[in-house]
Amino acid sequence: EAGVTQFPSHSVIEKGQTVTLRCDPISGHDNLYWYRRVMGKEIKFLLHFVKESKQDESGMPNNRFLAERTGGTYSTLKVQPAELEDSGVYFCASSQDSGNGYTFGSGTRLTVV
């Protein structure tokens, strides 16, 4: 089966610009998650979708971040406007059940300059 696909793999943008990250989960996985790793720190939870509904977005840093999941399929994470501290690697993951191990994508490395 195809894995979790994220693109772009890298993005370099200027402070104040907008960036949209995309994640295609494994087909049939209702659960989709976004995590972020800021340089040298731990990987942190951002939010969790079940199908198209946000189950938990307690990890979203602030209202500059907007996540959507269209029709319960792919998801996008938009950062608008981007700030320097948003730089990091953004991981997407999906699973059939909610707590027994995810499949992660390769991540999107975002650099805000």
Next chain:
Amino acid sequence: AQSVTQLGSHVSVSEGALVLLRCNYSSSVPPYLFWYVQYPNQGLQLLLKYTSAATLVKGINGFEAEFKKSETSFHLTKPSAHMSDAAEYFCAVRAFSGTYKYIFGTGTRLKVLA
């Protein structure tokens, strides 16, 4: 609240030597614990998981981990390191607050010396 601590951000071993990556956890409930590996330019891959069954868990690529409740540890081991094991390793504990999510450690980068 759950948390994990990985001791040693960088570990170097010689090829053929024992690999030991340390993880200690804190959890108010019986934990589910995971080890993930990230090879260069790849995503996080599940190595193994502990879900309250056998305390010695075997994973892929010859890795295993032992759950020790008395020591609140879940250390990752491999008897003989291979060059291909060079990667970053993450320990994680499952937490629940509204939904299941993973709390990750800060990661340990393993270097294998020829």
